[in-house]
Amino acid sequence: MGASNGRSYLLYFCQMLSLSGVSFSYGARSIVEGLTFSIPAGANLSLIGESGCGKSTLLKLIFGALKPDAGQIAFDGNPVPNPSNSLLPGMPGVKYLAQDFGLMPYATVAENVGRDLSNTNKAAKRQRVMEMLELVDIAGLASQKPHLISGGQQQRAALAMALAPGPQLLLLDEPFSQIDAFHTSGLRRNLFNYCRENAITCIVATHDAEDVLSFASQVLVMRSGLAPNLFTPKDLYGHPPDLYAASLLGDVSSLPPNFAGLGNPRPLILYPHQMHIGEGPITASVKHSYFRGADHLIEAEASGVTLFISHPQAIPSGTSIRISV
Numbered sequence: 001m002g003a004s005n006g007r008s009y010l011l012y013f014c015q016m017l018s019l020s021g022v023s024f025s026y027g028a029r030s031i032v033e034g035l036t037f038s039i040p041a042g043a044n045l046s047l048i049g050e051s052g053c054g055k056s057t058l059l060k061l062i063f064g065a066l067k068p069d070a071g072q073i074a075f076d077g078n079p080v081p082n083p084s085n086s087l088l089p090g091m092p093g094v095k096y097l098a099q100d101f102g103l104m105p106y107a108t109v110a111e112n113v114g115r116d117l118s119n120t121n122k123a124a125k126r127q128r129v130m131e132m133l134e135l136v137d138i139a140g141l142a143s144q145k146p147h148l149i150s151g152g153q154q155q156r157a158a159l160a161m162a163l164a165p166g167p168q169l170l171l172l173d174e175p176f177s178q179i180d181a182f183h184t185s186g187l188r189r190n191l192f193n194y195c196r197e198n199a200i201t202c203i204v205a206t207h208d209a210e211d212v213l214s215f216a217s218q219v220l221v222m223r224s225g226l227a228p229n230l231f232t233p234k235d236l237y238g239h240p241p242d243l244y245a246a247s248l249l250g251d252v253s254s255l256p257p258n259f260a261g262l263g264n265p266r267p268l269i270l271y272p273h274q275m276h277i278g279e280g281p282i283t284a285s286v287k288h289s290y291f292r293g294a295d296h297l298i299e300a301e302a303s304g305v306t307l308f309i310s311h312p313q314a315i316p317s318g319t320s321i322r323i324s325v
Contacts, residue, residue, distance in 0.1 A: 016040050017062065017169060017201060022071035024054075024061055031057045035071070037230050039218060041168070042199040044192060046212040046233075048248045049222035055205035056099070058222070059171045062203065063096040065089040075169060093168035097175060101158035103146040109133070109157045110142040116165045132160035135190055137183065152179040159191065163200075170195060172204045176211075188215065209249045213237060221245050240269055251297065251308040255325075260302065262325060270325060272297060272310040280324025282307070289314035 018038035024031050031054040039045050047055040060066045062073060067082035074080060080091060090096065103112050114129040133139040136156040138149075146154050155178045162170060175191070176184045192215040195202045204211055212219055213233050221236065222228045223244060240246035243254045246269045253275065255268040260282040262268070277298065284302035291314065298309045300321060309323060 016076060017203075018072075018074050019062075020072045020074075022061065022068045022073060024057060024066060024068050031224075032061065032068075033227055035228055037220070039201060039203075041201055042196060043201050043217045044195065044215055045201075045203045046216035046219045047203065047205040047222060048207070048212055048219060049228075050224070050244075050248075053222040053224045055222055056173050059096060059173055059203065059205055060089075062169075063089055063094060063171055064091065065096070094171070095162040095165070095167040095169070096171040097158055097162045097173060099173050099177065101146075101154050103154060103158055103161070105146055107145070108142065109138065109144050109146065109149070112146065112157060113160045113164050115161070128164060129160075132164045133157075135163070135194060136160045136187060137190075150178075152183065155179055156183070156187065159187075163191075163194070166198070167200060169201045170203070172202065174205060174207070176206075176208065212249065221248065243267070243269060246271075253305070253307045253309075255305065259305065268325070272308045274325065275307065275309040276324050277309055277311050277315070277321050278324065280322045282323040282325070284321055284323055286315045286317055286319045286321060288317060 016038055020036050022035040023033050047058060049055055057066065061068055062080065064080045064082050064086060067084050072079060075091065075094065078091070083089070104115070107115070110129050110133070113132055114125055117125045117128060119125065130139060130142070133142055136159050138153055138156050138160070141149055141153060141157070146157065155175070159175060176188060179187060188211065192202065206212065216233050219231045219233055219236050220228050221231065229241065236245065237249060243252065246252045251272055253270045255262065255264060255270065257264055257266060259268065262281060282302050284300035284307055286298060286300050288299040290297040290299070295310050295312055296314050298311045298315055300307045300309065302323070307323065315321065
């Protein structure tokens with residue numbers, strides 16, 4: 001399927017999403033505090049953070065399903081309506097895919113995907129529906145009802161439904177959470193490449209480092225009760241501000257100042273590939289070895305500090321090793 005076939009459904013303007021001083025709380029519990037940022041058309045923003053830090057809440061605020069306690073949210077210069085001034089959440093050109101998918105149970109997959117498309121030209125509508133089903137690789141399920149297909153297939157149908165009307169802003173809450181690994185890699189590439197090619201601004205709440213590192217143009221690191229921080233993926237990976245942020249991208253080791261005589265003045269955050277077993281100043285004891293396909297992840301302990309090191313082979317538990325940084 002060529003993306004150009006669906007261009008008649010897409011509106012091309014310099015859409016920008018902006019948040020200014022946005023705060024929100026559930027009772028006494030602050031979820032978002034003074035959040036300010038803007039992203040241009042076609043950007044891919046990943047929201048990452050521990051469970052309960054407010055990723056889903058932020059998506060609902062941007063969509064207009066929740067009213068901010070303070071601050072303004074605007075899309076293309078227009079304030080996003082919220083429950084105080086709109087009966088139904090959302091605005092033209094914005095689609096939100098929640099974790100419950102929102103499929104109508106007694107309509108077919110094709111009917112669900114096409115439910116927001118005009119019936120004026122039924123042939124064009126059918127073509128658009130099939131294009132979207134092919135994009136998410138479930139064209140063969142067009143006539144099925146949602147309750148007869150798997151949760152992962154339902155999630156792919158919901159993605160097709162969100163894309164079908166050609167949104168300018170797409171809000172996705174854990175969009176691959178129920179999709180098996182066999183389909184996730186190809187679907188992720190198809191979806192994010194399609195959004196980039198069609199200037200669809202995409203905001204994704206995710207726990208998957210690959211969503212962040214391979215496809216995001218910006219990353220918002222969120223944590224409960226603290227102000228979020230905005231990074232590029234390369235800056236976040238190369239210069240994580242702290243252990244929390246680095247840990248969101250995978251296993252890391254945090255070495256305290258002057259650990260094992262290294263002379264580091266501040267805590268040193270290292271990824272497994274940045275530590276090597278052989279000769280070095282750190283003496284550690286192996287706790288576990290985990291096979292990862294291309295290598296093994298060695299979990300070791302040195303002076304009460306847990307270390308993670310990439311290594312070609314497994315090492316028996318209890319083995320004393322030397323590590324260099």
